[in-house]
Amino acid sequence: MAVTQMRDGGQVLIWRWSDRSRDVAPRIRIALRCTLRELGIPDETIEGAVMAAWELTANSLRYARGPYEMRILRKDPLFVFEIEDSDPRVPVMPPSCSSETNAFTELAEHGRGLQIVDKFTRGRWGFRLTANETKIAWMAISTTVNG
Structure with missing residues (x-):
């Protein structure tokens, strides 16, 4: 499931799976946790x-179809996590919560993630479309505790 490659001087760790893959959720979380530890x-x-x-x-798993690909790229001083799927639709970010709103209890079921x-x-995250009309969701992971 994991492949390590070098691209543009940064390490890229890749996981690929399809709609038929089993036990994807726990395998991804464990692999991601181990990878982040290995990367320091x-x-x-x-x-x-x-x-x-x-x-x-x-x-991606809920709203798109496979194949899926997960990557971590080194972009000093950050790591960038990416998940690519076959759905070209980009989700809309719900409006920011006001200071009186508790995002974990008062937002609708969708959008809290x-x-x-x-x-x-x-705020260092987003979506982009590829030339092949697939969607990539990405987020930056700081290499420091206070990020």
């Missing part, structure tokens, strides 16, 4: 990174 991401950052990356991945990603990455 501080332990204090890993859990948040895995949670935010999983939110982007879960959206992207709020988690936004908070963890401090």
Whole structure:
């Protein structure tokens, strides 16, 4: 499931799977957690990174079809997590929460995951389309605890 390559001087770790792959969720979370440790991401950052990356991945699994590809690219001083799927539709970010709104209890069921990603990455995330009309969801992971 994992392949390591070098691209543009940065390490890229790739996982590929299809709609028929089994036990994708736990395998991805474990592989991502291990990869971040190997890359020297501080332990204090890993859990948040895995949670935010999983939110982007879960959206791909729920709303798109495979094949899927997950990558981590070194872009000093950050790592960039990417998940690519075959759906060219880009999700719309829900409006930011006001200071009176608790994002985890008061937002509708949909959109809370992207709020988690936004908070963890401090706004360093997004979506882009490829020339092949696939969608890539990405987020930046800081290499420091205070990011």
